[in-house]
Amino acid sequence: MQWVxxxxxxxxxxxxxxxxxxxxxxxxxxxxxxxxxxxDLIVLAAYVALMLTQTLGIDPLSALLLVTPIMAAVxxxxxxxxxxxxxxxxxxxxxxxxFGLSIIIxxxxxxxxxxxxxxxxxxxxxxxxxxxxxxxxxGLLPLIQFAVAVVVIAALQVVFYRTALGRAFRAxxxxxSVAQLMGLDTRHVFAMxxxxxxxxxxxxxxFLAVRANFDPAIGPARLIFGFEAVIIGGLGSMWGTLxxxxxxxxxxxxxxQIDPGWQLLAGHIVFLAILAVRPEGFFPKVSx
Amino acid sequence: xxxxxxxxxxxxxxxxxxxALFGVSLSVNAGEVVAVIGANGAGKSTLLKCIAGxxxxxxxxxxxGGAPVGTxxxxxxxxxxxxxxxxxxxxxxxxxxxxxLMIGGQxxxxxxxxxxxxxxxxxxxxxxxxxxxxxxxxxxxxxxxxGRALMSNPHLLLCDEISLGLAPIVVRDIYAQLPAIxxxxxxxxxxxxxxxxxLKASSQVNCLQEGRIALQGAARELTxxxxxxxxxxx
Numbered sequence: 130m131q132w133v134x135x136x137x138x139x140x141x142x143x144x145x146x147x148x149x150x151x152x153x154x155x156x157x158x159x160x161x162x163x164x165x166x167x168x169d170l171i172v173l174a175a176y177v178a179l180m181l182t183q184t185l186g187i188d189p190l191s192a193l194l195l196v197t198p199i200m201a202a203v204x205x206x207x208x209x210x211x212x213x214x215x216x217x218x219x220x221x222x223x224x225x226x227x228f229g230l231s232i233i234i235x236x237x238x239x240x241x242x243x244x245x246x247x248x249x250x251x252x253x254x255x256x257x258x259x260x261x262x263x264x265x266x267x268g269l270l271p272l273i274q275f276a277v278a279v280v281v282i283a284a285l286q287v288v289f290y291r292t293a294l295g296r297a298f299r300a301x302x303x304x305x306s307v308a309q310l311m312g313l314d315t316r317h318v319f320a321m322x323x324x325x326x327x328x329x330x331x332x333x334x335x336f337l338a339v340r341a342n343f344d345p346a347i348g349p350a351r352l353i354f355g356f357e358a359v360i361i362g363g364l365g366s367m368w369g370t371l372x373x374x375x376x377x378x379x380x381x382x383x384x385x386q387i388d389p390g391w392q393l394l395a396g397h398i399v400f401l402a403i404l405a406v407r408p409e410g411f412f413p414k415v416s417x
Numbered sequence: 418x419x420x421x422x423x424x425x426x427x428x429x430x431x432x433x434x435x436x437a438l439f440g441v442s443l444s445v446n447a448g449e450v451v452a453v454i455g456a457n458g459a460g461k462s463t464l465l466k467c468i469a470g471x472x473x474x475x476x477x478x479x480x481x482g483g484a485p486v487g488t489x490x491x492x493x494x495x496x497x498x499x500x501x502x503x504x505x506x507x508x509x510x511x512x513x514x515x516x517x518l519m520i521g522g523q524x525x526x527x528x529x530x531x532x533x534x535x536x537x538x539x540x541x542x543x544x545x546x547x548x549x550x551x552x553x554x555x556x557x558x559x560x561x562x563x564g565r566a567l568m569s570n571p572h573l574l575l576c577d578e579i580s581l582g583l584a585p586i587v588v589r590d591i592y593a594q595l596p597a598i599x600x601x602x603x604x605x606x607x608x609x610x611x612x613x614x615x616l617k618a619s620s621q622v623n624c625l626q627e628g629r630i631a632l633q634g635a636a637r638e639l640t641x642x643x644x645x646x647x648x649x650x651x
Binding site (some may be wrong): 302 | 456470520
């Protein structure tokens with residue numbers, strides 16, 4: 130039963146990783162931009178939530194209603210004001226600029242909030258658990274987190290394949306200059322994609338901050354988890370990122386069960402093994 | 418004489434330092450079909466790119482609907498009523514036929530063109546509406562590309578090499594639909610290598626040669642000899 134619990138924990142944490150990955154995958158898919166600051170933006174969202182919960186006295190899950198639009202607005206402005214200028218035939222400028230952004234966010238947070246670990250307090254919900262079978266226990270919060278992740282991925286899927294905005298994302302991804310000939314302002318389309326990505330990040334950031342301690346330096350590791358989940362799942366598939374997140378989460382949970390020091394290592398090893406055997410991931414986008 | 422819909426006044430265009438157009442002047446009246454012919458590299462596609470807002474001109478003015486276009490980018494030109502059917506069709510490969518058409522109409526200009534009307538014009542597209550664009554034949558892709566441009570309800574439709582890479586019979590079928598397309602007073606500029614097809618469809622012919630207008634006139638008044646002299650520069 131102990132292993133069932135371990136795997137279940139891994140699956141549920143996988144939802145969080147899937148949310149890290151979905152935003153990353155969305156941005157790369159639409160504009161071929163590798164956002165190195167992705168992890169730091171997740172941490173930034175956590176700090177925004179921290180400020181809101183402290184100043185307004187609201188609980189973290191209510192703060193989500195504010196953090197999400199705030200981060201979406203930050204994303205829109207970031208893309209229109211900065212990142213659009215770096216896009217072109219060369220992949221390097223956006224990579225370097227987001228790398229710089231990552232350093233700026235980390236140091237800005239360090240300056241404002243110090244290096245102390247923080248945590249969002251969600252109250253009783255954090256420790257509520259229930260038994261699903263003999264000896265198998267599930268925490269309410271991880272379950273909510275996983276359910277939210279599934280809803281987020283499903284919503285992204287709907288936006289991508291069933292709405293005019295999603296059509297604009299896919300058309301722009303296919304051929305930028307022809308997209309302009311269809312009357313699409315690609316700068317706006319890219320900014321909307323970044324806004325959506327950061328809205329997802331906001332949700333991920335709040336759950337991250339409720340689940341465990343955070344400090345300004347933990348962003349890059351979240352970026353790696355996101356990358357790993359994207360690559361395991363296969364680029365361009367939203368449900369693939371969920372599968373990728375779950376595989377990574379389960380690997381880490383099993384690693385941690387064997388030896389606490391193995392948690393991250395196990396995740397990386399499984400990622401490398403999958404990369405070696407199936408470099409296109411489990412659910413690559415089928416084109417044509 | 419009413420003001421022309423499109424009026425190019427001595428425009429120059431460059432790719433970096435390379436000058437591709439030299440003082441090109443040309444006007445298109447509402448409802449008129451104008452052909453632009455010329456050899457490879459004469460500047461035909463460049464001319465369309467300038468009108469569509471994909472390539473800014475360096476000198477000269479482009480007047481559209483009586484107002485200067487300035488440096489309006491392509492998406493703004495669509496809003497003003499210019500649509501381009503690009504060379505090589507360039508449908509969005511990851512979108513279905515219907516999604517390709519819908520994205521053409523996404524700018525939301527009011528007008529007669531709807532999905533149903535495009536499907537009436539090209540019924541084969543209705544049958545294949547849920548297929549992805551690359552699974553269509555070349556001729557069907559061209560129909561979809563024309564339909565996609567029409568969906569923006571333009572005043573001026575620019576067609577770049579409709580016949581390129583298509584069987585003559587397919588080209589004839591597509592050209593047979595032109596009267597239905599211009600029936601509502603739409604103006605058309607067709608860039609063609611297939612001179613016979615272009616002459617038949619248009620009222621005004623412009624022949625470009627190395628970025629300059631070498632010959633300009635009413636299609637029925639130009640003789641084959643004058644056209645080939647301008648085309649080949651002999």
